[in-house]
Structures are given as C-alpha cells and as structure tokens.
Amino acid sequence: MTDYGRDxxxxxxxxxxxDLLDNSYAIAEIADDQLDFIGVQDxxxxxxxxxxxxxxxxxxxxxDRVRVVPDVANLPLHNPAVLAKTAASLDVISGGRVELALGAGAFWDAIVAMGGPRRTAGEAARALxxxxxxxxxxxxxxRSVRYDGDFYGLHGVHPGPQPAHDMQIWLGVGGPKLLRYLGGHADGWLPSNSYFPPEALPAMSAQIDRGATDAGRDPSTIVxxxxxxxxxxxxxxxxxxxxxxxxWTEDLTTLAVDTGMDTFIFGAPDDDLTQTRRFAEEVVPAVRTAVARSRGRH
Incomplete structure (x- = not known):
C-alpha cells in the first residue's frame, strides 16, 4: 500500500x-467550473x-481556470524545441494553465505516412x-543553449519565452527503464487504463520511486x-x-490510497456530456470525501 498523500x-x-465542437465546448465549461484538467489526445x-x-x-x-495537457504529445511528429516553445507560449497566454505530457510514439506506419521517422523501441526511448x-x-x-544528441540538437539558440509557471513534464511511458528515467528527470506519469490496468500500477510506480531515490528526489513530488x-x-x-x-468512488479511492495515483482524467464514451457531468458532480466529490476519510484513519 502506497499513498503519497498528494492532493x-x-x-x-x-x-x-x-464533429463534436459544441459538445467539447460544453465539456470544457464543466471542467472549468468543477475540474482541474482537460486532456487532449495528439x-x-x-x-x-x-x-x-x-x-x-x-x-x-x-x-478561465482549468489547465490543459496534451494526452500525450506525439513526439515523433513534433520538433521538441518548437514543441517546448509552443507549450510555453500557451502557458504565458493562458496565465500558467498548461502542462506538457510527452509520448515516445506509436502507430509508426501512420507517423511515417505523415513524413515522420520510424523508430525502434530503443530509439524512441532515447529520443524521448x-x-x-x-x-x-x-x-x-x-541567453544561449546548445545540445548535441543523436536525434535532436540545439546550436546556440536563444530560448524563450519562459513558461508563466513552473511547467511540468509528464511522460506517458510504461517500460521499466523509462519509468526509472521519469523518476529521476520528469515531473509526472500519465498511463491509461486501456493499456495498463490497476493491478500493473504498483510495480510500475515502484520503478518511478527507484529512479527518484537514485537521483536524490522525493518520490512523492511526482504526479x-x-x-x-x-x-x-x-x-x-x-x-x-x-x-x-x-x-467508481470505491475504484478511484482504492487507486489513490493503495497505489498512490493522485490525478484521474475521465474519458466518457463518445465524450458523453451527461457522463462528464456525473463524473464532475457525483464521483469527484465522493472520491475526495472517501480519500480524506481514509487518510484520517492512518
């Protein structure tokens, strides 16, 4: 059982x-009023x-209030320097409401069809x-930065603008090496239940903890x-x-107090507005209450 005690x-x-623009705007209104994040696939x-x-x-x-995160940004089809500038620019414009989540890439045939690279798993991990x-x-x-990598380089570029807040980098990764890297170098982890069911999370989270500890970081600081x-x-x-x-309340409460997950991004079938409203108005407050009660007993 691991509960990092995070909000x-x-x-x-x-x-x-x-085809869902009006529905998306309605969901965004609910999120702005009652939730913390909007996640957008890339x-x-x-x-x-x-x-x-x-x-x-x-x-x-x-x-006006809700934060937005790419869930997750398709790195093979985005130059990371330009991506960093785009994210920072939106953060400045929005008053500090953007976090950056990166993915190593998948669907390589489609990426190649759009002019992107085809990378092996090892290459994708190194590029990330x-x-x-x-x-x-x-x-x-x-004032000026340089970087010489196998996949990306900076050659005396003048970086900027800086983000409006201490913007986080989350990674949508699952392998043990990248999870340990995340623990040492990134700020958050963003898996999906469609790929990693709840029973897989504790062992994966332990790899993040190991990487954080090896780097002298506090594992509880990682989203x-x-x-x-x-x-x-x-x-x-x-x-x-x-x-x-x-x-839902029991499932999410168990994830929070037993596996240390602290942020839950709900994906409703067909972006159903009623489902989204039920999550925000019924599930979220019930989970907050249940987790607070559980923590109060320990």
Missing amino acids: LQFGVFVTPSP HPYQKHFLEAWAFMATLLART REAVEVTRLMWSGE RAYNVFGEIGDHETGDRFRGTVSQ
Missing part, C-alpha cells in the same frame, strides 16, 4: 473532433481529428529522453495521473470503471 486532481478527456495523422495544439489553444481561450533535456533547455531562461476510460451507470457491474457512482 487529488481530476480531469476529463476531450476528443479533438470537428494524433496528427488522424483525419477525423483537429490539430491538437490548435484545439488546446481554443479551449484555453474559452476557459533527449526531448526532455531539450525542453528543459528551451525553458531555462539562458501520478491516470486516464480512466469507462462509463458511469445506475446498476452495479462486476467490471472496473463500469458501474454506479459508488463503484
């Missing part, structure tokens, strides 16, 4: 579909999706580590976010993330 955060996953090769960063900029412009280092340099406020795709219903089921508000 809970909640968000909603919004699909960047041109699949530039998907013809049915809007460009993620243009969409995120629009959501930021239509909201380099991108984190490039991003830190681009946010450093130094542990979880994309939870499911459905809130009126009848109990035997399936996780598909059932009543009480079932």
Whole structure:
C-alpha cells in the first residue's frame, strides 16, 4: 500500500473532433467550473481529428481556470524545441494553465505516412529522453543553449519565452527503464487504463520511486495521473470503471490510497456530456470525501 498523500486532481478527456465542437465546448465549461484538467489526445495523422495544439489553444481561450495537457504529445511528429516553445507560449497566454505530457510514439506506419521517422523501441526511448533535456533547455531562461544528441540538437539558440509557471513534464511511458528515467528527470506519469490496468500500477510506480531515490528526489513530488476510460451507470457491474457512482468512488479511492495515483482524467464514451457531468458532480466529490476519510484513519 502506497499513498503519497498528494492532493487529488481530476480531469476529463476531450476528443479533438470537428464533429463534436459544441459538445467539447460544453465539456470544457464543466471542467472549468468543477475540474482541474482537460486532456487532449495528439494524433496528427488522424483525419477525423483537429490539430491538437490548435484545439488546446481554443479551449484555453474559452476557459478561465482549468489547465490543459496534451494526452500525450506525439513526439515523433513534433520538433521538441518548437514543441517546448509552443507549450510555453500557451502557458504565458493562458496565465500558467498548461502542462506538457510527452509520448515516445506509436502507430509508426501512420507517423511515417505523415513524413515522420520510424523508430525502434530503443530509439524512441532515447529520443524521448533527449526531448526532455531539450525542453528543459528551451525553458531555462539562458541567453544561449546548445545540445548535441543523436536525434535532436540545439546550436546556440536563444530560448524563450519562459513558461508563466513552473511547467511540468509528464511522460506517458510504461517500460521499466523509462519509468526509472521519469523518476529521476520528469515531473509526472500519465498511463491509461486501456493499456495498463490497476493491478500493473504498483510495480510500475515502484520503478518511478527507484529512479527518484537514485537521483536524490522525493518520490512523492511526482504526479501520478491516470486516464480512466469507462462509463458511469445506475446498476452495479462486476467490471472496473463500469458501474454506479459508488463503484467508481470505491475504484478511484482504492487507486489513490493503495497505489498512490493522485490525478484521474475521465474519458466518457463518445465524450458523453451527461457522463462528464456525473463524473464532475457525483464521483469527484465522493472520491475526495472517501480519500480524506481514509487518510484520517492512518
């Protein structure tokens, strides 16, 4: 059992579909009023999706409080120096409401079809580590920075602007080496239940802790976010993330107090507005109360 005692955060996953714009804006309004995050997937090769960063900029412009995070940014199709500048620019414009989450890449045929590289798992992992280092340099406020990597380079560039707040870098990774790297060098972890079920999380989180400890960092400083795709219903089921508000409350509370996950980003079927409202109005306050009660007993 691992509970890092971090404040809970909640968000909603919004699909960047041109066919769902009015629905997306309605979800963003709910999130701005009651949640902490809006997560936006970044699949530039998907013809049915809007460009993620243009969409995120629009959501930021239509909201006042909620933070927005790419969930996760498609690194192979974005130069990390330009990506860092884009994220910092939106952070400045929005008054500090952007975090940056990076992914090593997947769907390589689609990436190649759009002019991107095809990378092996090892190459993708090394490129991701380099991108984190490039991003830190681009946010450093130094007069001039250089970086010589196998995949990315900076050659006397003048970085800026700096983010408006201490912007975090989250990684959507799952392998033990990258998890240990995250513990030593990144600020947050963003897996999804569709790839990593709850029973896989403790061992993965332990790798993050190991990397943090080896680097002299406090593991409790690292955000542990979880994309939870499911459905809130009126009848109990035997399936996780598909059932009543009480079932959802128990599932998320257990994740918080037993596995240390502290941020939950809900993905409703077809971005259903009623589901999103139930999550924000019924599940979130119930989980906050249950976790506070559990922590008070220890």
